[in-house]
Amino acid sequence: MVFWRTLSVAGALSLWWLSSGTLFNPILVPAPHKVAVHLWEMTADGEILFHAWASLRRVIVGYALGSVLGILTGVAVARIRIAEDMLEPPLQFVRNITPVAIIPLAVNAFGLEEPSKYFVIIYSTIIPVVFNTAAGVASTPQIRVRAAMCLGAGRWDIFVRVVLPSAWPFILTGLRVALGFAFMGVVAAEMIAAESGVGYLIMQSRNMLLPEQMFSGLFLLGLIGLVTDRAFQFTIGRLMRRYMLQTAAFD
């Protein structure tokens, strides 16, 4: 309902506006219209685009690598006994270590430049992708595989034409979750060690007491996340629709 949605946004903005200068110090929590003006200025002089692109570029590289590695690893874990035995224990252990905690290690190991960011994003991406892929591959109905065998499919055809398509809904769910994780990872990494990116923008604004800039950065994060998630959904809806027919849950 458009009405309730509008009301909800308007309500949140009003609360923010009212609390600035009453509940919070207006220098630290500026009113929404001040943030809007600042955001506009930063957009006009290209600063927003610079930082947004810096983060996005890192995510594209890290997410692409992490996804491919994650899918391959997930398939291996689900299909190859030795891979399961060797990879399952470290993965089960490592999945408990949040990407943020990995950042200092990433910086020590890969330096302050781009590679450490890629590492953090790959790490953030790979975990959900591996586990979802493995679950999807393992959940292929046995009779579907048997039906394919009766119809003359060999091992490779069964994998490519039956197991993988059956697993796509799981894999795509993993990829979608991973996309969110990738942004969390990159922002955290940029807050700790970077010269550009939205995370850097936010951290710098705290250090330099530029609250309007900080809020602009937060707004930007929300916006980028929303747009990329929608773009992901749109692409899946276009390219992978037939594979989603087996599950209703993918809105």
Next chain:
Amino acid sequence: MSWRVLRLEGVGKDFTRADGGVAEVLRDVTLTVERGAFFTLLGPSGCGKSTLLNIVAGFEGATTGGASLDDRPVAGPGTDRTVIFQDVSNALFPWMNARENVEFGPKMARLGAVERNERAEKYLRLVGLDADGGKFPFELSGGMKQRIQIARALANDPDILLMDEPFAALDAITKKHLQVEFRKIWSETGKTIFYITHDIFEALLLSTHLAVMTAGPKAGIKEVFQLDLEEPRSPSNPDFAAMYSRVETLIDEEVQRMRAR
């Protein structure tokens, strides 16, 4: 690949249970199914009918004995034997429309697009779904899905159809229609059918041969009948009714025996 008989010889099957024990399911099952027969297996629930079918399909190996076509032993799944599953939603490929499902076998046989398409059309027409080739499984009713599965099996031109309670999940009316249609398809295509059901009526309506199994564990064959019933078959025919009660008695005996354990 010409053959005359499907033979099951001294088939025994043990499973290792989850608790480590051994489930002795089948013992010394020996059966002969002539080419072209409609052979139906009846028996108490859990006696091992599906297990036997899986051995013929080559999904499972027998612990002793085995299945063979003439003297070629069944060593694994093959395109000469196609299974029709009861759980049709999982058996079909949900991401393929009806036509693509039917074309799957011909595609695996590396047939060209034109021939694949011809086959699909032919068998979709045979099961009365030539207008629904573009529909996906989720858009089809249970009965339609089962027709697609039958068309998909036939499009691959197997010698034997192995059917494990194919119509058991359908409503009574759809089931009746499919039984009649399927008997026609059987007589037109001349396929050999190895069929499992719990429905004595269905068994008598469709089969040329009928085997009743004993209750498990260590289940075997209790009795085999050749059905020379008056055509068209109908429960109001005296020989049909007599056979019905005879088979029913046999199964009841086994169920009693199972309960008594």
